[in-house]
Amino acid sequence: MKDFAWWLNTLFSGMDEKMGRKEKEGAFEKCGRACFQSCGLTDSITDLKSKTSDVGELLAELNKAGIGGGNLKLEGGKISGVYEKCYCPYRNALGESISPNFCNCTKGWAKSLLENILDKPVEVELVQSIGRGDKVCRFEARLD
Numbered sequence: 001m002k003d004f005a006w007w008l009n010t011l012f013s014g015m016d017e018k019m020g021r022k023e024k025e026g027a028f029e030k031c032g033r034a035c036f037q038s039c040g041l042t043d044s045i046t047d048l049k050s051k052t053s054d055v056g057e058l059l060a061e062l063n064k065a066g067i068g069g070g071n072l073k074l075e076g077g078k079i080s081g082v083y084e085k086c087y088c089p090y091r092n093a094l095g096e097s098i099s100p101n102f103c104n105c106t107k108g109w110a111k112s113l114l115e116n117i118l119d120k121p122v123e124v125e126l127v128q129s130i131g132r133g134d135k136v137c138r139f140e141a142r143l144d
Helices: 002-018 021-038 041-048 053-066 091-094 100-118
Strands: 074-075 080-082 125-126 139-144
Touching: 002 021, 002 091, 002 100, 021 125, 041 053, 041 100, 053 074, 053 100, 080 100, 091 125, 100 125, 100 139
Parallel strands: none
Antiparallel strands: 074 080, 080 139, 125 139
């Protein structure tokens, strides 16, 4: 795993040198979207949506199920989510030396989660990130 971590960090360093911020974010977001698709939550969300009457109730049910870190909130025209620990198995396996750009994967995962909840495209901002030195990961999406 140590050699793989070195290899990935070399790749990420090359991305930093050759790609702009938006390109890097897009590449990692795509990885996060793929991760969401492979985790099997789509059916659970569809099932919960059929049993709830509004977004607030759906978020409460998702929180009970531990989906989205169990800290999804609807406040003032936006949905936010907070992870008190890093759930990414790849970052956890590779350690803290991984590029902070890797956390844009979480942004893509959160976009897919919220788009499944809302049945429409959303823009997500990654406000805080454990991988960037913050105590929590926090994302927000405006509903307007």
